[in-house]
Amino acid sequence: MKKNLYAIALACLGLGTLTAQGQDQHMLSIDRAPAAPTRECATMEVLEAQMAADPTLARRMADVERHTAEVVANPTARRTNAIVTIPVVVHVVYNTTAQNVPQSQIDAQIRVLNEDFAKTNSDASLIPAAFAGVAAGTNVRFVLAKRDPNGAATTGVVRRSTKTRSFSSNDFVKYTSKGGSDAWPRDKYLNLWLCNLGQGLLGYAQFPGGAAATDGVVCLYSSVPGGTASNYNKGRTATHEVGHWLNLRHIWGDATCGNDLVADTPTQQTSNGGCPTFPHVTCGNQGDMSMNYMDYTYDACMYMFTGGQSARMDALFSAGGARVGLTTSLGGTAPRMVAATTTSDVALYPNPADNVLNLTLPQSQNSWVVKVYDLRGHEMSQARYNGQGQVSVGQLPKGLYQMTLSNGEQTIRQRFEKQ
Ligand SMILES: [Zn+2]
Structure with missing residues (x-):
């Protein structure tokens, strides 16, 4: 029926x-x-x-x-x-x-x-x-x-x-x-x-x-x-x-x-x-x-x-x-703050990230060049920095990556995970 x-x-x-x-x-x-x-x-x-x-x-x-x-x-x-x-x-x-x-x-x-x-x-x-x-x-x-x-x-x-x-x-x-x-x-x-x-x-x-x-x-x-x-x-x-x-x-x-x-x-x-x-x-x-x-x-x-x-x-x-x-969804998982090893003023969050990685930087955000590499050193062009504190990582395959942040005076390296 x-x-x-x-x-x-x-x-x-x-x-x-x-x-x-x-x-x-x-x-x-x-x-x-x-x-x-x-x-x-x-x-x-x-x-x-x-x-x-x-x-x-x-x-x-x-x-x-x-x-x-x-x-x-x-x-x-x-x-x-x-x-x-x-x-x-x-x-x-x-x-x-x-x-x-x-x-x-x-x-x-x-x-x-x-x-x-x-x-x-x-x-x-x-x-x-x-x-x-x-x-x-x-x-x-x-x-x-x-x-x-x-x-x-x-x-x-x-x-x-x-x-x-x-x-x-x-x-x-x-x-x-x-x-x-x-x-x-x-x-x-x-x-x-x-x-x-x-x-x-x-x-x-x-x-x-x-x-x-x-x-x-x-x-x-x-x-x-x-x-x-x-x-x-x-x-x-x-x-x-x-x-x-x-x-x-x-x-x-x-x-x-x-x-x-x-x-x-x-x-x-x-x-x-x-x-x-x-x-x-x-x-x-x-x-x-x-x-x-x-x-x-x-x-x-x-x-x-x-x-x-x-x-x-x-x-x-x-x-x-x-x-x-x-x-x-990662909405129920708290973001993990990762302090930089070379300076206390740099942080990436959330880590792991699925879509957008936010950067906390010591100087104006657009003065930094941000690049992402896989662990073998290949640059990942899919990851893009918007000059305003956010890196889009949605196109990256899952895994561990290295990010370099350079402002002409210093280069900071940070690891992060794409989830
Ligand atoms: Zn009802």
Whole structure:
């Protein structure tokens, strides 16, 4: 049954004949507290705007879905048991002191993400026996970024004061020029924005395949662990939204007895709110999986992913996957400062480097001639100095190199590693 629906969903995507509901399902997810009566309206405005702005989006998302189906159907293509640790940059965009989420709550949010995705959450003990066989930890973990896109050390938290009192789902929070904070490269980081969202919004996410500038998840600042969003302050909004970012659909498939493209989740009639008692039988199932992170229940009443959901995530990190770049990101590794041996005023960082090597030099940066050699002494013309303290090393093969820096008075030699 699910397989047939899945084929239909793919066909719809491929033909570009998505219904309004289908767009909601595949393009962007917006979540409100269940009590909010108008969840669909704002969602559709955003979705229609995105579709109008980018007619190629449906095709790109269909490609992601096709690849996912291929990988899920072929377990040898999956990165099973290979943990992917994703560097996270948290953009705290605040208008009031309360919105300037403290580091302790950001740390707690990362901890909750790791526990939920690893199934080490303490409330996993509440999973009903009927679902014990399909409940699963995933292969995804999270760490606050330690290296920024320029290779410099970072705490992984960007704090920006804003004049905007309340953001909507229009993505302004993702642009510095619009009162928010620009995204970091999505092939190296998960962007997580914390801000004040209006209209009862708890959060929203962008599925794989969308635009790079808006890639990531947005959560209400008070939804983090210990926040003030009552019933939604255990950090599960982020778990749910990151689930979408990793290509998970809502557990009810965003339609009546709909399809979430996962084989081991029961078909259920619609979303559940609050804290349902199991079993709540709908659509001929043995009980809704209302305790799945991809339902709409209270934070305290959602505590599991399934193996099928984990498989969809794995597909993103396999060869050709939409988020495979994250598997080689150095964003979670602190840069290593290397002091020069001949003078205390020269440093190269990060080392190892993958793209750009930054130089700290004792005199004006453009007075130095910088050359890179392999260990046999051959000059590497692929490495270029921009005269402003940065050497591009992205074209170099991996390995050890020697750099010479000359200013006419002295020549400094430094070793570095291309990673
Ligand atoms: Zn959602």
